[in-house]
Amino acid sequence: GAVVSQHPSRVICKSGTSVKIECRSLDFQATTMFWYRQFPKQSLMLMATSNEGSKATYEQGVEKDKFLINHASLTLSTLTVTSAHPEDSSFYICSAPGPAHNYGYTFGSGTRLTVV
């Protein structure tokens, strides 16, 4: 079946450093990738949509300079949390449209980010 590989699954970083999260579609092309953030016991909130070959579209209230999104190829999208702070600690998960048999969306396994 369709797989989106997300790495790392867990990361602990020091305040002020940057962290890169990768989502790679393994057996299908993902021209679009959705990036969500989930705080404990809350829902998934869409942060941004990345598109291969163009700039990402950010949801209202999401800082573009803090959450850098790059869609380098048809199979790879990355989210970089720059100058991370403890309030950025959260669960980040990506999702790609396709392939059709999965009714359109394949999720990565998520990244639990802890900023100390």
Add this chain to the structure above:
Amino acid sequence: AQKITQTQPGMFVQEKEAVTLDCTYDTSDQSYGLFWYKQPSSGEMIFLIYQGSYDEQNATEGRYSLNFQKARKSANLVISASQLGDSAMYFCAMRPGYSSASKIIFGSGTRLSIRP
């Protein structure tokens, strides 16, 4: 405005009983898709069931069925013969529009706990 509402923050059900998780939605689109996902403590998003707005029959997938009442804008998930492994967070989600490349929005979720 596009919105998904889940009014049950938590539910407790006895093993082997059936359970209904409520979901209402709001959209002005004529074409849309409705999803239910299960999220265990590991964080992964597990697709359960899908209902298209033009589907006349209620969707079923094994022990899962979706009670789709279009006029009421509700899409309740019914789990028959609940099992201990069903304990998890459950999210109702909507894809406004027809394209699978459209983003999906999530409800606030229901935490289901199955009692032995």
